[in-house]
Amino acid sequence: MQTPAVQLIGVSKRVGRKTIVDRLSFDIRPGEVFGFLGPNGAGKTTTIRMMVGLIAMSEGDVLFGGISVKDDFRAAIAQVGAIVENPEMYKSLTGYQNLRQYARMAGDVTKARIDEVVRQVDLAGRIHDKVRTYSLGMRQRLGLAQALLHKPKALILDEPTNGLDPAGIRDIRLLLRRLAAEDGIAVVVSSHLLAEMELMCDRFAIIQEGRLKAIHATRGGDGDGDETASGAGRQLPQGTALLLRVEPLEAAQACLAAEFPAIAVRELEGGELRVEAGHDKAPAIVSALAGRELRIFKVQPVAKSLEDTFIELTEEGGDRDAHRFASVRQAVR
Ligand SMILES: Nc1ncnc2c1ncn2[C@@H]1O[C@H](COP(=O)(O)OP(=O)(O)O)[C@@H](O)[C@H]1O
Ligand SMILES: [Mg+2]
Numbered sequence: 001m002q003t004p005a006v007q008l009i010g011v012s013k014r015v016g017r018k019t020i021v022d023r024l025s026f027d028i029r030p031g032e033v034f035g036f037l038g039p040n041g042a043g044k045t046t047t048i049r050m051m052v053g054l055i056a057m058s059e060g061d062v063l064f065g066g067i068s069v070k071d072d073f074r075a076a077i078a079q080v081g082a083i084v085e086n087p088e089m090y091k092s093l094t095g096y097q098n099l100r101q102y103a104r105m106a107g108d109v110t111k112a113r114i115d116e117v118v119r120q121v122d123l124a125g126r127i128h129d130k131v132r133t134y135s136l137g138m139r140q141r142l143g144l145a146q147a148l149l150h151k152p153k154a155l156i157l158d159e160p161t162n163g164l165d166p167a168g169i170r171d172i173r174l175l176l177r178r179l180a181a182e183d184g185i186a187v188v189v190s191s192h193l194l195a196e197m198e199l200m201c202d203r204f205a206i207i208q209e210g211r212l213k214a215i216h217a218t219r220g221g222d223g224d225g226d227e228t229a230s231g232a233g234r235q236l237p238q239g240t241a242l243l244l245r246v247e248p249l250e251a252a253q254a255c256l257a258a259e260f261p262a263i264a265v266r267e268l269e270g271g272e273l274r275v276e277a278g279h280d281k282a283p284a285i286v287s288a289l290a291g292r293e294l295r296i297f298k299v300q301p302v303a304k305s306l307e308d309t310f311i312e313l314t315e316e317g318g319d320r321d322a323h324r325f326a327s328v329r330q331a332v333r
Contacts, residue, residue, distance in 0.1 A: 005186030011060035035204030043210035081152035087143030137168030245298040
């Protein structure tokens with residue numbers, strides 16, 4: 001099997017008594033865009049800061065191309081390009097001058113390489129303009145160029161589309177997908193937006209309160225069992241639900257609550273009921289309702305959306321603090 005580009009092995013961060021990141025373990029493959037998805041405060045930035053050595057891990061290890069940051073930090077981190085905080089840039093210099101400056105520090109970067117990354121991030125037309133005239137999206141792409149100069153095998157970006165307009169977000173998304181597909185770079189991005197992760201990533205890890213809740217494959221993941229092998233989370237289950245229209249509504253709710261206490265039932269706008277049960281439960285539900293002489297107008301099985309599943313996952317364990325997930329919900333509406 002191909003060596004994973006990035007491996008997290010039981011990565012944890014404790015500050016005082018608080019566990020901010022709790023034993024995260026998963027592998028990221030060369031050529032995939034991999035996301036960290038979680039609400040604000042989930043521990044995404046802390047994880048990324050540990051991965052790139054900005055802060056120490058309390059426990060665990062991170063391997064890049066099979067090399068442990070604990071055994072050989074220099075060799076491991078040499079394979080990584082990252083944007084964690086705002087990239088350092090001299091606004092009174094041109095984009096090109098910034099890259100040249102950075103190349104001198106990185107050493108071993110040719111002029112041809114600078115030109116190559118400028119083309120890759122689509123800045124050729126503006127690279128000799130001063131950075132202060134750049135849009136936020138252009139600055140972000142210049143930061144990417146900087147991170148790419150030394151030909152990293154893994155690129156790690158904390159919330160790379162934060163603050164960008166829709167066109168800027170699409171540019172970054174296409175660029176990252178291209179870098180993964182064409183250059184085989186493992187691209188790691190974080191976001192609190194489900195819709196964005198679905199569009200951008202091949203797979204993403206759902207992280208909540210520092211813990212891995214699930215790994216979801218968006219692009220027909222090959223299901224080769226990597227995750228279980230490295231002890232990571234389960235695949236995201238995508239179940240089904242039933243939509244019912246039954247009259248009278250209150251009597252139907254009472255009947256379902258009495259006969260199927262374990263099944264969640266929600267009233268939707270327009271007086272329909274959404275029953276969180278699989279298709280196989282439909283006959284039992286219908287006969288229970290019919291047995292009470294309720295009038296059944298509709299029974300429709302529906303696939304649960306990823307959003308439904310995501311919200312259920314991040315709310316399980318009694319945390320139903322709705323406002324914390326408001327951003328996720330808004331993003332997909
Ligand atoms: N140095 C620190 N000391 C104490 N708590 C911290 C520190 N850094 C981050 N936290 C807390 O850890 C949690 C995770 O933060 P963070 O990694 O920034 O989350 P995210 O990037 O997913 O929004 C938050 O509750 C945050 O307040
Ligand atoms: Mg963050």
